[in-house]
Amino acid sequence: MSITLKHPGKGRTVVVPDAVAESYISQGWVVPGSPAPAEQDSAPSKSWKVDELKAYADENGIDLGDATKKADILAAIETAASSEEDDDADADDAEAAAVPADADGGADD
Structure with a gap:
């Protein structure tokens, strides 16, 4: 399975395997349509x-x-x-x- 993620600051969208999605999310990527992470407020x-x-x-x-x-x-x-x-x-x-x-x-x- 895979998941689509978007970088809130750059707007770039990627499709990644579920196994690595958590790594992307920890770096600020989000599921499109979800609120931006707290780091965006930095x-x-x-x-x-x-x-x-x-x-x-x-x-x-x-x-x-x-x-x-x-x-x-x-x-x-x-x-x-x-x-x-x-x-x-x-x-x-x-x-x-x-x-x-x-x-x-x-x-x-």
Whole structure:
């Protein structure tokens, strides 16, 4: 027996024997018509299509400004992601600063 699988990022379709289908699925391939795997929600890359990048930006509240070309859209997404990481790091620093330096969990010396 065989199964038809589609790569969600590239759109390519292949027919593979059932014995190797699990290997393809673990690499992101899906049965046509099924939802894309969670990995699709990972960071966008050059392999994504413009429509996929725009959808990702929309779903994640990323303003693309006047970007219309693939490279510009991807750059806007990457800029938004790096600024989000900076915000997370700043929040972690602020949280650490809020803990008194002499806090030892209540242990006696």
